[in-house]
Amino acid sequence: MTTHSAISATGLRKSFGDHVVLDGLDLDVAPGTVFSLLGANGAGKTTTVKLLSTLISADGGSARVAGHDVATEPDAVRASIGVTGQFSAVDNLLTGAENLRLMADLHHLGRADGRHRVADLLDRFDLTEAAGKPASTYSGGMRRRLDLAMTLVGSPRVIFLDEPTTGLDPRSRRGMWQIVRELVAEGVTIFLTTQYLEEADELADRIALIDHGRLVAEGTAAELKRRVPGGHVLLRFPDAPSLEAAARDLGQVTRDNDALALRVPSDGSVRALRDLLTRLADRAIEVDELSVHTPDLDDVFLALTGNPKDEKVAS
Known part of the structure; x- marks a missing residue:
């Protein structure tokens, strides 16, 4: 594993009963990049994210995130990462500002530092005007922006984004893409899972395809497209x-x-x-x-995984 990697994994294995979900997965993610993991339903993508974010433990292999071993230094890993899931962690009963202040308290920020951090994030994510309104009144795009803002309260070095734009309209989706680009420009590493192959094509510096728990291809979008016929x-x-x-x-x-x-x-x-x-x-x-x-990522997905592209390539 590369010592300067933001995320690295060697031989990750995970089974649930007799079902092998990950079968010796190797990954290497450079810092300050967007890395997208694609796979059909049941390929092992969500399990990989759970392993790397310390939510579950591996049966074999090893992994490091932000320089810390996920098995022996889970607290250090958690302190270095943010996780934004497919389903928003926003509390509907709280206002936008209250959701962010709650996260500031959980990260043990002082009162002054917490207020400053909350104000900065509300401004950055264009939520200042809605800060005093209950999150239940927010649109889908606003909720996703608030969810990501909550993830950033702790200034994570690595962020796991699990389908961040599912259900968003095209304008909101492109707004989220711009936020991702800005985070990467600041040196944050993004580990992206998405149901939209166009999104991976647009954002990812490198893309990995997994099939039945194994890595079947990795490279830039252009490199992967050149691997299949039709160009x-x-x-x-x-x-x-x-x-x-x-x-x-x-x-x-x-x-x-x-x-x-x-x-x-x-x-x-x-x-x-x-x-x-x-x-x-x-x-x-x-x-x-x-x-x-040149072939698009849909063609790559079909050719390299041998599965019809499900509209939801997440799992």
Whole structure:
């Protein structure tokens, strides 16, 4: 395990009865990044989060979070992390400000420090005007912002976000994405689970896919997309002779005579694109338009896990 990792795990194992949920999982998360864990229902994703946040213990393997061993230093781990679950921990009977003051008291902040921290978080999450209103009156987006603000009262170095935007409208979802980016810019590490593959694509520096408790792939979104077939470059030509010349020269292509277009298989890499353009230029074949198409994370999920993508890839 890397000593400078924000989160690291080696050979994590967990079973419930005869059912093996994690079967030797290895993870390494760099500090100040967003790491997204994806998997179908029952793949072991939520169990991984519970193990790393000390909510349950592993049957085998080891893990460190924020430099502390989760098995032998659970209190130190808990003091370093924040956990925002799929279901909000907000108390509906309290106001927004009271929820935050409660968290300040639980973190043993002094009265002055607590008031200052609460005021800062209310302002940061655009909740100042609603601070005196019961949380039961908040919209879904406001509740998620308040929930995350409560997580930040203790200034955690690592935050586990379990489906932070489930049920939010597109505007609220993008607002939460911006908050995540700001936290990472400040050096916070985000361990993200999400039911939206688009969200992982948008936010994650690295993505790991698990299937039946095992890691089946890890990398950046671009790296994972290049691992599955379907990538291509679409070329459009000014006239039929140019189309014909390119089709003869490039070989394995799919042509659309009506659109004067060719679809050329490609992994979408800069090198492959450069080679293709050089080849066309050397033969004086004119191209009107070029676009690169790569598989999305849905394609990756299907190809690498062998499971149909459930709309809720969490568990």
